[in-house]
Amino acid sequence: MSEPKNPTPAADTYKGWVFKWTNYIKGYQRRWFVLSNGLLSYYRTQAEMGHTCRGTINLATATITVDDACNFVISNGGAQTYHLKASCEVERQRWITALELAKAKAARLQAESDDSGDDFPSSSLPVAPGQGGGSQNSEVQAALRTLGSKVEDLSTCNDLISKHGSALQRSLSELDNLRLPGEAGDKFRQVTERATLFRITSNAMINACRDFLALAQAHNKRWQKALLAEREQRVRLEEALEQLAKQHNHLERAFRGAAQANAAPDNKGPGKGEASDEDDDNEFFDAVEEAPEFITVPADPQFHKSASPSSSRAHLNDEPLAMNQELPSQDLVPLKKRRTRIPDKPNYSLNLWSIMKNCIGKDLSKIPMPVNFNEPISMLQRLSEDLEYHELLDKAAKCHSSLEQMCYVAAFCVSAYSTTVYRTGKPFNPLLGETFELDRRRESGYRSLCEQVSHHPPAAAHHVISERGWTLRQEITVASKFRGKYLSIMPLGTIHAVFAKSNNHYTWKKVTTTVHNIIVGKLWIDQSGEIDVVNHTTGDRCHLKFAPYSYFSRDIARKVTGVVMDKDGKAHYVLSGTWDEKMEFSRVMQSSRGGENGTEGKQKTVYQTLKARELWKRNPLPDGAESMYFFTALALTLNEPEEGVAPTDSRRRPDQRLMEDGRWDEANSEKQRLEEKQRSARREREREAASQRASTVDEDSFGDPSLKSVPHDNYKSRWFDRCEDQITGEQIHIYNGGYWEAKELGSWEGCPDIF
Incomplete structure (x- = not known):
């Protein structure tokens, strides 16, 4: 060091x-x-x-x-x-x-x-004007009080020195009056002089300290004025910032209005018509339209004629595949009538800027937030919403070709974002040990289980098994940063999909979600980034690109493009569409290098494709969704009370239930209670872990890292075991079994008391 x-x-x-x-x-x-x-x-x-x-x-x-x-x-x-x-x-x-x-x-x-x-x-945390703005001033006052206390101590010491010094001089004078012989008398006089000098010096020191305190107190008034001026200036700057943001918003709307008046009738704004005038947050990194990575053109008619019946049957663009066949009707009939409405969202007023301005640059998962920002479901339930379009995996399981199967897996990957287009509310952060089950075996053939396996950083493990030939698992850690005008949400972790019939094992990651217009304007969501869906069994790969929104792009908003390639890099399918509406696919018949230069001076690839066909389409929202947090039909059922679920299930979470019922003040109080209970449980675990460390490490080896076998927090998840993933090498949590058996028996031993 x-x-x-x-x-x-x-x-x-x-x-x-x-x-x-x-x-x-x-x-x-x-x-x-x-x-x-x-x-x-x-x-x-x-x-x-x-x-x-x-x-x-x-x-x-x-x-x-x-x-x-x-x-x-x-x-x-x-x-x-x-x-x-x-x-x-x-x-x-x-x-x-x-x-x-x-x-x-x-x-x-x-x-x-x-x-x-x-x-x-x-x-x-940063100091908010009018709330903690006097912290610097209080620190100065505390310093002055400390100085004053020390000077008073010195004054007390001075009085004692003066008192004892006077007594000492009197004693010395009395001894001097005894008229001791020569050398002894000289010694007494020297001691008397030194005592007098000591008293004078101590008085001078005390006087200097008093002068210093008086000077500090005089300067304190000037410091107070300076601090007051700084606070007032900060308030003025914040007001100016808000005013500039509003002016910026008006100018952008005026610009778009003029542009739309001269443009084609189709609207390409962030809301595709309804919310384009509310866009307040363009980062301008995509101000110049980004050149596409490839170009698609219609294939030569000879490819249609030369395709034999046997080969065309396997082509996604020629005939419907076997996986498009209707599933047995008895499996599609719901055996339980589920709710289609929840209480309407109350109209609570909230000064968003007053809370968010102190969170700039911070990880929001570590900052307590009121339920006013939330929607009445947990992150575990939100994660289960990825199964909204599970039928894409059902169809993929029936595919005979791994490349065709890749198209459906890629479409499923994109479909998970369609539920976020209007969902600007924040899900509840799950408590450590919280679970959520989604049993749709009778209706859709699958059962899903989520568990919060870590609190800091927040991480949730998810396992889904379907009777229709596929398994899905993921462990997602969400990192979020507030940047002033927008909020970035970055999911970390890998998603795995395994198909029993072909043994194909797919993995992919999620893209970044951005919430715009945090300060001024209507909130809107954008997804941007790239995803590589990889088949680790065959080496096939699909590269998906989520284009960030740009005012100046001539393309449709929320666009997604992708290319499905085999292990040799040969393109077989081109995917295109938007993550909020639909995806289409086209079979590639021939590819070549184009004459135009693409980005960074590279030539763009030209794919000759057959006619595009629909691969996936978003389901319409329920009636009245705008007053129900824009929940989908599946989301409306996620928090519906259900008998027999684990005591840790999100449906049993009281603050979330109170918020859904519209009792937000009670929900906030309950949320604080649950979070404090969670903190107390963690402190208790750490004390137990410390005791174990102390009992396993002897005095001679204390402090050796190799002997610290007990973690600081000895928490172990109930339904998932931590291990190394054989495909990615990451440390993940794998479902250890037993949950559904415990539900059948109604035996929940080992579940933590978190609510």
Whole structure:
């Protein structure tokens, strides 16, 4: 570890390299730590300080313990624990001293301010005007009070010194009056002079301290005026920002109105007519229309004539495939009448900007949000909505050709986004251990189970098995960042689809979802990015591209294009359409390099294709969907109460149920209770894990990372086991079985008490 930039532990800021325990594979890793204003933050490198903080602990409520000569541990009430190691004992002691001083100061300041009670203290968040804007001023006042207290202590000491000094001088004078012989008398006079000088010096020190306090108090008035001016300026700047955003919105609408007046009748705005005048957030990275990767042209008629009956039967564009045959009618008849309505959404007013402006650049999964932002389903239920168009996988399971099967798998991948087009509400973050089952075996032939297997980062495991020949599994971790005018939601994780008949194993990932017009205008959703659907059995691949919305594009909005290729890279099918309406496919008969230059000077590929046919089409929304959070017919049934489900099922979640019933104030109170209960459970698990570590590590080997076999949080999911994926090499959770058997028996032993 190098020397910290500021080597004085008593300073407000202390920086330096420290080794941090990461995991049992990588062990201790070198990280850059910064101690400032009672917060200890760390980064991978010094360059990350400007943009990416990896973690922060508020020392006001933290405990600091020493393991051995170089190791020390910082824990914040069970929510966060850092195991750290310095390069030497001297360096470790410097950090301990700096941390203890910062902890004392942070605890003193926190005692003078209100505690928010959230996982993340208010001191780590930006200060909102009119709410916490006086925090700098209160810090100055606290510093002055501390100085005043120290000067009073010095004054007390001065009085004592004066009192005892006077007594000492009197005693010395009395001894001097005894007229002791020569050398002894000289000694007494020297002692008397030194006592007088000591008294004069102490008086001068006290007077200097008083002058300093008076000077600080005089400057305090100027500091207060300066801080007040800064707060007023900040408020004016925020008001100006909102006004500029509104003007920007009006100018864009005026521009589009003029453009539409001179353009063709078809509307290509974000809402395809109904919401185009509300678009307020174009990032302008796609301001110039992006050139397509390929061009499709009608194939020569000879290809239609030369195709033999035996070969054309297998072509998606010539005849309906076997998988298009109707399924048995008795399987399609629902055996249970499910609800078609939920209570209408209440008209609650909410100042979105007043809450979101303090979240810029932060991960929203770690910031408590009121239910006013939510829709009354959990993320586990939202994940189960991917099965809205499960029949695409049913058809894929009947395919004889892996390339044809790839078309349906790709269409299923795109169809999962059709439910998001109007859904601007945020799902409830599931509690750790929360589950959701979707049993549609009698109606549709499949059963689905989701479980929240991790809280930070939030991760959900999903397993679906169908009697019609396919299995779907995924583990999704959602990362979200608020960027001021838009919110980016980035799903992390891999989706697997396996077909029993052919043993084909497909994988793909999700694209980024962006919520626009956070500050001003009507919220709207966009999907952008690229997806590679890979068949690991045959090597076939489908490359899908979700084009981001652009004002200046001549193409349709929400466009998706794709090419299905075999393991040799030869194109067999071209896919096109939109992620909110439908997808079509065309069989490629011939391909060639075009004469026009594509992006980056490359030639575009020209595919000669047969006539396009529909592959997938979105189901219409139920009547009155706009007053029911724009839920689909499937979404309306997800939170319907059902007997026999696990005690951890999302349907039993009380705050979500209260919100669906329109009792939002009660829902907010219940949400806070559940989150606090979850935090308490985690602290208890960490205490148990710490006890286990203490009992398994003897005194001589304490602090050895190789012996820390017990994790900090010994939580283990109930229905999923953590293991390494054989296809991707990722650490994932795999369904361990037993849920549906437990449901049949009505035996739910081992389920955590989370509600």
